[in-house]
Amino acid sequence: MAVKDVKPGVRNDEGIAAVLGILKQAFGERFQTGQSFREQHAHTATYLPSQLPDGVVFVESSDDVKTVVKACAEYRVPVIPFGTGSSLEGQVNAPSGGISIDFSRMNRVLSVSPADLDVTVEPGITREELNRELRDTGLFFPIDPGANASIGGMVATRASGTNAVRYGTMKDNVLSLTVVTADGEEIRTARRAKKSSAGYDLTRLFVGSEGTLGVITSVTLRLQGIPEKIGGGVCAFPTLQAACDAVIMTIQMGIPVARIELLDDVQIRACNAYSGLSYPEKPTLFLEFHGTEETVALQSAQFSEIAAECGGDEFRWTANAEERTKLWKARHDAYWASRALAPNLDGLSTDVCVPISRLAECVAETQADIAREGLLAPIVGHAGDGNFHVLVLFDGKDAASVAKVEAFTQRLNARALAMDGTCTGEHGIGQGKMAFLEEELGGALALMRSIKKGLDPRNIFNPGKILRPLEGELPQA
Incomplete structure (x- = not known):
């Protein structure tokens, strides 16, 4: 986390104005530009400042998504996918304005195959809704981040949760995706077979991409039998x-x-x-x-x-x-229990992950750091895979308190990286961890930029996330 990295982007006001007119005509009441709608689609579960989109489209089909993407691509306007808004690193913010695509109405189960232990769903369905739909089949979807997140958002952030030690993370449980690409067309990344060696693994490329490479319109997932x-x-x-x-x-x-x-x-x-x-x-x-x-x-x-x-x-x-x-x-x-310890304070939830052999050492050093700084910061972790979370409680209006928290998170991430760990086990990079990603992967970021440029040449898909913006990239007007 580094607030100095979170800046308003360069706005393409002329293009945004054109797209607002197109989408209003295309979607009517399903397109909203009111202040309250925009605020609801930029809130973050961190103290990063909210950066509002210029409009919100409530899509109901993949054709709706294609309409939005084609208009935004023509006028080079940012597109920000929105599931439930439970992401923790500013992934739904709109640093250079643009259009938020709300998937809450694309929440259907499209098909279930009990014999093959898989299900295909629209991205707006939440994990709790999905498991309620599956209950009568004797099957369930095991990935459970603490929030009742949307499946599309869980794919985008490569989510995991308490069951990951046995059932893996989203990357292990997504069989196939359909995705609207930068030209406004929909592709399918794979078939339903449990394994394949056919071409590049595009499914895994989009899992964890945080909306920066395309917009997910359906997800095929592995299922498990409900235990006896x-x-x-x-x-x-x-x-x-x-x-x-x-x-x-x-x-x-x-x-x-x-x-x-x-x-x-x-x-x-x-x-x-x-x-x-x-x-x-x-x-x-x-x-x-x-x-x-x-x-x-x-x-x-x-x-x-x-x-x-x-x-x-x-x-x-x-x-x-x-x-x-x-x-x-x-x-x-x-x-929420941690927030209740000091309800008048702000909270920053951050996570790192290390090899489990280093977990005790990393957590102990983090606790010592918390004590030295006089912070209130409970720790909870998915111990089976070395991933732990720290919720730091602080006064977001006090510059000294904010600076202390920023310095603490920098040390936390440096500590994890020094133990051959990662700056995030499941929260993702978003806006808050771009600097730490650079420290973690170094020269590999050049390859990531090449992939981003190849798939999103106009830089419309969730710009300003994962990769620190280069000059002139927000957006390319």
């Missing part, structure tokens, strides 16, 4: 190192844990207060196992032995659905 039995539990540890050692041993022993989440003592205190829990205020693991009644019991027993060996408290686990729901609702409410 699910068990979950919680275990506190005397130290962060002990908790991380338990995670490493669990992974190394091949125990197929579905979720293994790390919460530090500050985060546990926040969850206790917000969710009405009474867990010891110590480093704690939340776990979940999927399988049959016998395998869930076995896996829980195996973890109990590991926890005891690492000095942990008794592993309290249950297969009761109501108790498990309470446990994981508390975990998914961790953001």
Whole structure:
């Protein structure tokens, strides 16, 4: 995060005016330019300043998307896809104005193939809506970022979540996409086969591209069978190192844990207060196992032995659905629980990811940094894949407080990179982490710029995200 990198872009006022007229005529009431609509489509879940689009189109079909893209391409006006607005690095901001494409009305399930364990959906459907639609099939979609994000947004940011340790991230669960490209035409990146060696892997290219290469209009996803039995539990540890050692041993022993989440003592205190829990205020693991009644019991027993060996408290686990729901609702409410610790302050949610062998070291050094700076910053992590989040609470109106937070996040990202980690495990780059991406990948960014220029020569797709803008790029009018 670096506020100095987040600047208003060069506006193509003449082109924007032309596109506003075209879209008003084409979409009528489905095209809005009112201040409230524009503000709703530029809010960010960070303290990066909102940068409003000039208009919002509520699309209902891929033909609508093509109409918008063709008009914007002709007049070189930015296009910013919008799902639910839950992204954390300013991905929905419009630094040089332009048109926000709202996908909330493209939220249909197009086809389900239970025999092939896949589903094709429109990008505006949320993960919770999708799983409700799938319930009667005995299948579910396992990727669950904390927010009820749209599937299109999850693809765009290469999202993951608490189940990633067992089921992978979005890149592992997207089979195919349809995408509207810079010429306003729709392409399909792959077929439904579970594997292919046919040509470039365009699907993976668009997964994680944050709307900068094209606009996603449908997604084909892998599905999983709903487990026969699910068990979950919680275990506190005397130290962060002990908790991380338990995670490493669990992974190394091949125990197929579905979720293994790390919460530090500050985060546990926040969850206790917000969710009405009474867990010891110590480093704690939340776990979940999927399988049959016998395998869930076995896996829980195996973890109990590991926890005891690492000095942990008794592993309290249950297969009761109501108790498990309470446990994981508390975990998914961790953001709001943390904000409730200091409701008058602003919050910055940031994430890094390191090899799990370095997780304890990275989190411990981060905690020491927090203590030195006198910050209030709970930590929660997807311990099974080395990804953790820090929610820093601060006064966004105080320049000294903002500067302290910026310096902290710079050190956090440098620490992760020094451990051969990444500046973001799942939040994406957006506007907030462009400088850190340069540090992480160096010369590879030149190749990324070439790909961007080749697929989006007029720089209309979500400009000012991922790659730091070069002079004259916002937009090329």
